[in-house]
Amino acid sequence: MSWDLFLLLLQASVTTIVVSVVSIVLGFLLATVVCAGTMSSNTLARGAGRLFVSFFRGTPLLVQLLLIYHLLPQIGLDVPSEVAAVAGMALCTAAYQAEILRGGFGAVPKGLMEAADMCGLGAFATFRRIRLPIAVRLTLPSLVSEIIMILKASSLVSVVGVIELTRMTQDLAASTFLPLPLYASAGVIYLAINAVIAGVGTVLERRVARGHA
Amino acid sequence: MTNAPAIRVQGLVKRFGKTEVLTGIDLEAARGEVTCLLGPSGSGKSTLLRCIAFLEEATDGFIEIDGAPLGFALGPDGDRMRLPPNDIRGVRSKIGMVFQQFNLWPHMTALGNVMEALVTARGMSKAEAEERARARLAEVGLAERATHYPSELSGGQQQRVAIARALALEPKIMLFDEPTSSLDPELTGEVLNVMRKLAEGGMTMVVVTHEIGFAASVGHKIVFLDQGKILVEGTPGEVFGKPRHPRIDQFLDTYLDRGAAGLL
Amino acid sequence: MTFDFALVLENVPNIARAFGVTLGVWAGAVVFGSIGGFAIAVARRWGPTPVGWLLRAFVEVIRGTPFLVQIFLLYYGGPFIGLSLDNIPAGLFGLSVYAAAYYSEIFRTGFEAIPKGHLEAADCAGFTRAQTLRRIVLPEMTMLVLPAMVNMTILMLKETAVLSIISVPELTLEVSAIGTAHYAFVESFTIVALLYWGLTDLCGRAGRLAEARFSRYRFSHS
Numbered sequence: 001m002s003w004d005l006f007l008l009l010l011q012a013s014v015t016t017i018v019v020s021v022v023s024i025v026l027g028f029l030l031a032t033v034v035c036a037g038t039m040s041s042n043t044l045a046r047g048a049g050r051l052f053v054s055f056f057r058g059t060p061l062l063v064q065l066l067l068i069y070h071l072l073p074q075i076g077l078d079v080p081s082e083v084a085a086v087a088g089m090a091l092c093t094a095a096y097q098a099e100i101l102r103g104g105f106g107a108v109p110k111g112l113m114e115a116a117d118m119c120g121l122g123a124f125a126t127f128r129r130i131r132l133p134i135a136v137r138l139t140l141p142s143l144v145s146e147i148i149m150i151l152k153a154s155s156l157v158s159v160v161g162v163i164e165l166t167r168m169t170q171d172l173a174a175s176t177f178l179p180l181p182l183y184a185s186a187g188v189i190y191l192a193i194n195a196v197i198a199g200v201g202t203v204l205e206r207r208v209a210r211g212h213a
Numbered sequence: 214m215t216n217a218p219a220i221r222v223q224g225l226v227k228r229f230g231k232t233e234v235l236t237g238i239d240l241e242a243a244r245g246e247v248t249c250l251l252g253p254s255g256s257g258k259s260t261l262l263r264c265i266a267f268l269e270e271a272t273d274g275f276i277e278i279d280g281a282p283l284g285f286a287l288g289p290d291g292d293r294m295r296l297p298p299n300d301i302r303g304v305r306s307k308i309g310m311v312f313q314q315f316n317l318w319p320h321m322t323a324l325g326n327v328m329e330a331l332v333t334a335r336g337m338s339k340a341e342a343e344e345r346a347r348a349r350l351a352e353v354g355l356a357e358r359a360t361h362y363p364s365e366l367s368g369g370q371q372q373r374v375a376i377a378r379a380l381a382l383e384p385k386i387m388l389f390d391e392p393t394s395s396l397d398p399e400l401t402g403e404v405l406n407v408m409r410k411l412a413e414g415g416m417t418m419v420v421v422t423h424e425i426g427f428a429a430s431v432g433h434k435i436v437f438l439d440q441g442k443i444l445v446e447g448t449p450g451e452v453f454g455k456p457r458h459p460r461i462d463q464f465l466d467t468y469l470d471r472g473a474a475g476l477l
Numbered sequence: 478m479t480f481d482f483a484l485v486l487e488n489v490p491n492i493a494r495a496f497g498v499t500l501g502v503w504a505g506a507v508v509f510g511s512i513g514g515f516a517i518a519v520a521r522r523w524g525p526t527p528v529g530w531l532l533r534a535f536v537e538v539i540r541g542t543p544f545l546v547q548i549f550l551l552y553y554g555g556p557f558i559g560l561s562l563d564n565i566p567a568g569l570f571g572l573s574v575y576a577a578a579y580y581s582e583i584f585r586t587g588f589e590a591i592p593k594g595h596l597e598a599a600d601c602a603g604f605t606r607a608q609t610l611r612r613i614v615l616p617e618m619t620m621l622v623l624p625a626m627v628n629m630t631i632l633m634l635k636e637t638a639v640l641s642i643i644s645v646p647e648l649t650l651e652v653s654a655i656g657t658a659h660y661a662f663v664e665s666f667t668i669v670a671l672l673y674w675g676l677t678d679l680c681g682r683a684g685r686l687a688e689a690r691f692s693r694y695r696f697s698h699s
Contacts (some may be wrong), residue, residue, distance in 0.1 A: 058631075058677040059670045060638035062647055065668060070662035109622055114268055115316035115375075119330035119382060120306050129333055133320050138487045148541075155543035159642060173553060180557050183550035187542040208320070 005172055006185055012168030013189050014057060019082065019150045019164060023089035027150075029098035030090060038102055049098070056095035062156050064088050069160040085157035093150050100146060104139035105131065137208045143202030148194050155190075217280030219386055219417040220243045220265060225274035227260055227441075235262045236273070242386075242434070245415040249428035258421045261438065262390050265419065266310050267301065278304050281383060286360040309379030314389040315371040317363040321472060322450065323350060323374045324359040327381045335382070349377040352378035353407050369400030375409055380411075389420040425465065429453055437461060488655050495651030495674065502647060503634050505569050510576020510633070511626075518584035519576060525604070532581075537577035545639055547571055552643045566632050567570070567639040568647075572633070578627055586612065587622040620691045627684030638673070648672060 004116065037049025065088040072084055108131050116126040158167035169186040173179040220242040227235040234257045242248045242288035250258040263269040265276060267284050273293065276283040284302045288294035319325050325466060331337045337345075350359050353373040363371050372392055384458040389408065405427050412418055412431050422428055426447065428435055435452040437445040437460075445451075445458050452461065492568060517536065521529045539547065548571040555562055562570060599609040641650035641652055656665035 054678065055670075055674060057426040058674040058681075060635040060649065060673055062638045062641070063666055063670050063673060066649075066653065067663065067666035070656075070666060074663055109314070109316070111312055111314050111316040112318055113379075115310075115312065115318070116267060116330075117268065117306075118308070119378065120302065120334040121330055122334065123401075125333045129329065130318055134318070137320060152541075152543040155545040156639070159546070166543060166549075170548070171550065173549070179550070179553040183546055183554055186546050187538065187550065190543060191538065192542040192548065 005176065005178075007108060008164060008172060009168060009182070009185055009189060009198035012163060013165040013193065015162065016151070016154050016164040016166075017193065019086055019089070019157060019162065020147075020154045022086050023093055023154070023209045024147055024150055026086065026090035027093035030094035030098055031101055034094055034098035035101040035105070038098060039105065053095045053098055055100070057090050061088070061092050062159065063155055064092055065160055066205050081157075081161040085162045087156065087159050088160075089154065092153070093146060096146055096149070097143065098209045100139050101135065103142070107138050117186065140205055140208065141201070144197065144204075147201075148197055151193060151197065152190065217277065218242060219246070219279060220248075220254055220419065221275075221277040221280075222261075222265065223275045223277075225261070225264060226272045227257070227264055227269060228272045234441050235264070235271070237365045238443060239304065240436065240442075240443065242417060242419060244417055247412045247420065247431055248401050249420045249435045250419065250422075250436050250438060251464070252444075255424075255440075256438040257441040258438045259390055262419060262421050266308055266388050267305055268310075278307055297451060304344045306382070307381060307385040309384030309386070310387060310388045311372070311392050312373050314372060315363070315368070315375045315395070317371050317375055317378070318366075319363050322360050322362055323355060323366065323377075324396045326363070326374055327378045328376075330382055346377070346381055346460065350374070351382070353377045354403070365400050365446035367400060368396045370401045372396065372404045375403075376407055376411075380469070386417045386419070389418065389422070391421050391423065393422070393424060425453075437464070482648040484485065491655070492648070492668075495646055499634075499637050499647040499649075500567050501557045502565070502572060503637050506572035506637070506699050509549035509569075511571065511580045513577030514580025514582075515584050515599050517581035518588060519610075521581070521585060522588055536578045536581055539575055540582070543600055544571075544575050544636055545642060548577060548643055549670075550638065564640075564643050564645045568637075568645040572636060572640065574634065575636070576629070577632055579632075580626070581680065583622050583625045583629060584618065586625075591617050594679055603648060623688055623691055625663045625682070627687070628682065631680045634677060634680065635673065 002018065034049050036053055037045045038053060040046050040049070065085060068088040068091075069081065069084045072079055072087070112130055112134065113126055116130045154164060155166035157164060158170065161167075163171075165186055169182050173182045176182070218241045220240070221236055222240040225235055225238040225240075226233065236461045238257075238261055240248075240261075250261065263282075264271045266468065267276075270284060271320060275285060275293075276289070281304050282296060282300075284295050284296060284301055286296055301314055317323075318329070321329060326380060327349055328339070328424040330344035331345060332339060335342075347356065347359060350356055353376055355373055358366060358374075358458060361370075363374070366374065366430050376387075376392075392408070393404050401424065403417065403425065408418070408420070408427070410432050420428070420432070430449075435445075435447060435449050436443055437452060437458075441462055444460055449462065452458075453465075521532050524532075548568070551560070551571045552562065552564070552567045555567070595613055595617065596609060599613045604612065614620050635646055638649040640647055641653065644650060652665040652669040653662075656662040
């Protein structure tokens, strides 16, 4: 396998990274809303949040992507396949991240909030200064795993026509008859990206570890 | 107002679902008085303390702090009515609380824990807050531990930081909920010494504890709770001296069992 | 936009057959995967060190790369090294390998979570290694790993959908085909999503039921 082929794979992995990062960020924003819903005292909001989480965690991402890809044009949204792909991945990861956040908020010891209450911090300050920072620290390892999951899951957007790493490998394998080295190279690139994410995660976790209970 | 007791509890009832944890508590604590709440587990002593802190809302009855009603007051039509949040906040700011589990915020240093409410809730400047926080930490003997995180401190040190955190807000009353129960025996002394000093300085204190020795030597008043009621109330001499209430005898036997009952 | 679910209903027999393939591949991968995963976990814990390294590398590679890339490598790359598999065997094999790597991690954490004292007690009582494994480690671990196993097993069901890409005639592929034939994609994928959703929900409920049943055998830590 030539160096040129490998360069093409590297180029395509930029798309993989961009699609993943955009999905993760959009998914996180959506997840805060969904999480607020599932933790809400309002029955309707809680039900909607739970239904969202249940559906997007209970069905294959591939099916979600295909559904959204075909649904968007039918409801008059003619968007490029990249947008459909990002929409599908963001919705899916939002469901997972919402559950991670809910777990994190739930794991903040009640006593820490009571202490804040006794110190007169008030509801908003208690959330901003105590509950949120501790929940973020508690969820950091799970969020890093979720980022790695999404990076791997981004390979599925190849089926809706986004030319990312997996799709590029597939196309090159078909034209060069070199599937073994090509797919192995793609695997190595995925491993390398994941190693970087995991490494950054470890550094972040170590940085906040000092402030752990 | 000025003659009002620091704490007055009247007819306090607390129910969790169908279980009545407190069945009508009446209690008064004068300014500068140290009240020790004793009793077997499940007797309601912690619940009573948490009601005085307004961490739990009593089902019925009234609490006054320095003559001001806390949480609920008798309305014009004779009904028990909830007071507006601002009133509640004002009265609660006179109360400091120390927890069994310390409850220091793990993402802030000792100094950060003590400064937090001064800056965020009291609107103090950072420099002013730091000065006060360092002074309080010095009082509990932790001046050189100011930049340590809770995870880097021993249990006894953490509890002393928690005391400094409460004191920094200049409360009129300090509540202690089993402050030494999560500590190794050799670490309880340093916390009890800080509390003893605080009592000598004239702080009004309510202490839920199993440290009978501390209660007997520092407490001005012992309140013994059993099954949600005050069983015996009096000076340490009255409560622990002979003749003793048989229930207290039994309590001392089961909760001390170290020959300490004989020392009293 | 019009929904014509009647098109999908006409194809109920096809869908049922495809659903059978999905269930079969899923069950096979779960069974082979958990057996393989258990073997990997045991070998990593009690086997010779170099074997442990190799297995660790294998698990890391499987967990660090997309399943789709793995299945492509197997299905399209396999013939070049004399491993020509049809789509169903390839799918079953690939999914089983994938499952084994993940299950092995669950078992590994399960092993680690068993208090050392329990093993020492078995040792003192004169149990052989095999007896300890069968009488102490396995029953204790069942309770420890059950929630993670249920999760992973549900994840496996969703992962079977990826096999449609190498033309395994399972649910997602079959329903896509109906969608293509009648130009009714949204209807077909809605149906298929609901089928998966129902099944994963059912599994989740069954898992919680099992956890509740087993929870009283759990040892308490404090």
